[in-house]
Amino acid sequence: MKTLSVIIIILVAIIFMLPCKVLAGTIPINNSWNTDPILSLTMPDGTTGKPSAQAEVYLGKVPDQNKGVILQTIAMQSNNKFYSRYGIVDFDIATTSSDRTKWTTWSKFTGPISLDAFSIPNVTSGTVNAYALTLVPQNQIIQTVFVDNVGYARIVDFTIRADSSVYLTSGNRQWHKISLSGGPGTGTIQAYDYNYYAHDDGFYVETYVKNNIFYYRFIRPNNQALNLISKQGATSWKSLPAKTLPGSGDILSYSYYVINGYTYVSQAFWKSTSGGYFRDLRASNIRYPEPTYNPDLDYNNDGKVDILDLIILIKALFSS
Numbered sequence: 001m002k003t004l005s006v007i008i009i010i011l012v013a014i015i016f017m018l019p020c021k022v023l024a025g026t027i028p029i030n031n032s033w034n035t036d037p038i039l040s041l042t043m044p045d046g047t048t049g050k051p052s053a054q055a056e057v058y059l060g061k062v063p064d065q066n067k068g069v070i071l072q073t074i075a076m077q078s079n080n081k082f083y084s085r086y087g088i089v090d091f092d093i094a095t096t097s098s099d100r101t102k103w104t105t106w107s108k109f110t111g112p113i114s115l116d117a118f119s120i121p122n123v124t125s126g127t128v129n130a131y132a133l134t135l136v137p138q139n140q141i142i143q144t145v146f147v148d149n150v151g152y153a154r155i156v157d158f159t160i161r162a163d164s165s166v167y168l169t170s171g172n173r174q175w176h177k178i179s180l181s182g183g184p185g186t187g188t189i190q191a192y193d194y195n196y197y198a199h200d201d202g203f204y205v206e207t208y209v210k211n212n213i214f215y216y217r218f219i220r221p222n223n224q225a226l227n228l229i230s231k232q233g234a235t236s237w238k239s240l241p242a243k244t245l246p247g248s249g250d251i252l253s254y255s256y257y258v259i260n261g262y263t264y265v266s267q268a269f270w271k272s273t274s275g276g277y278f279r280d281l282r283a284s285n286i287r288y289p290e291p292t293y294n295p296d297l298d299y300n301n302d303g304k305v306d307i308l309d310l311i312i313l314i315k316a317l318f319s320s
Contacts, residue, residue, distance in 0.1 A: 033246045037275035041074065043109055049078040050270055053131035054253040057141060057195070058089075063162050066091045068259060070104070071141075071166065075128045077252070081112035082131070088164050089259065118145065120152050120175050130192035130208070130253070136228055143170075144178070146189045151178040153229045176229050183237050185210035191254035191269070194228075204228060209251050214240040249273025 042048045053075035061068050070087035086107045093103035116124040126147040134142040136155075144153040152175045159167045180189065191209040203218040218235045219228065245251075249272035256267040268278040 033277045033279050037247055037271075037277055039275045041076070041276075043074075043076065043083050043111065045112060047076050047079050047081070047083075047112065049076055050272070050275065051075055051253050052077040052080070052128050053145075053191070054255045054268065054270070055131045055133040055193075056255050056257045056266065056268075057133035057135050058257050058259045059135065059141070059158060059166060060139075060160055062088075062160055062164050065162075065164075067164060069160055069164060069166055070257070070259075071133060072106075073131060073133065074109070075131055075253075076112075079112065080128055081114055082128075083109040083111035083113070085109045086164075086166060115145075115147065118152075118175075120145070120147070123147055123152070129189040132192050132194045132255075134194045134204070134228065135196065142194065142228060144192065144194060146192055149188050151180065151189075151192070152176070153178050155229075178229065178231075180208055183208070184215055184239060185213060187211045190251045193255055195257055206231065206234070207254070209254060212251050214254075216240065245269065245271075246277055247271040247274035 040048050040050065051074045054073070056070060056072045059069045059071055068089040068091065070089065071084065072087065073082055073084045075082050088105045090103045090105070115126065115128065129146040129149055130144075130151075131146070132142075132144040134144065136142055139158055139160075141156050141158060142153055143156050144151060146152075154170060154175045155173050156168055156170050158169075161167065185208075187210045189208055189210060190212070191207075193207045194204065196204045203220055205216055205218055207214055207216045209215070215237045216239075217237045219231055220233050252270040252272055254267075254269040256265060258265050266278070266280050268276065270276045
């Protein structure tokens with residue numbers, strides 16, 4: 001699923017993308033982070049400030065239309081509550097324009113939603129550390145939230161309607177406690193993301209941040225959402241210092257998502273002092289394993305496309 005990416009689309013801002021021709025053995029990234037960080041967000045109820053968590057996920061195509069739907073959720077630091085909105089991507093425009101504001105139309109944020117509305121057993125309050133939305137097969141997403149450094153995940157079903165609206169239901173599915181205690185790093189979870197870059201038979205990438213260091217690992221899906229919650233078959237963790245990311249202060253949140261079947265990756269993160277940063281990337285439509293050899297995806301020029309190339313691409317996503 002993804003390269004790692006960090007990010008979310010971001011948040012009420014103008015995103016510029018330049019066309020990019022991907023050459024064999026090169027990293028298909030040509031977009032820079034915004035130079036003027038977003039200083040604060042304002043929600044419809046008047047809540048302002050920076051987010052403590054953020055998540056974006058591309059849900060899929062609208063029936064019988066050349067459009068897709070993105071779900072974005074923000075948890076605000078100031079009130080510890082959640083707000084969500086949808087973005088409608090017009091692919092007729094996206095394939096001809098590099099200006100995100102021309103091909104993504106966002107709804108207004110709805111909310112606030114309190115933590116106790118999630119119905120997590122024995123969790124009615126606490127500090128939201130991180131939040132993630134993960135697309136899995138059969139029109140489902142995994143909803144993950146970290147509260148007081150403890151993670152909880154459940155499966156949520158969704159249906160994209162012909163009018164581009166989305167129906168979400170948890171179906172009374174239970175929450176599963178997840179732990180990163182076996183992973184590297186110390187301190188509080190600052191951010192968490194669990195998404196994909198490579199689609200079809202590709203890898204999911206799980207990421208978290210502690211002490212401003214990114215840790216990531218790969219997970220091979222078996223087309224079962226519960227397998228992606230239990231993380232069966234996960235690789236060992238690897239680290240990426242965040243020193244190459246722009247801005248000052250500690251990382252508050254991070255997110256990225258991939259528009260499946262298209263060549264766009266969106267990343268976003270917030271830092272405690274400087275604010276929010278975002279960028280959109282054009283990258284090759286990667287499948288792992290690749291059905292046939294594609295030199296554009298062979299980033300280490302070893303004559304094959306494999307997980308080593310995905311690692312190179314992930315590292316590139318964290319470069320400024």
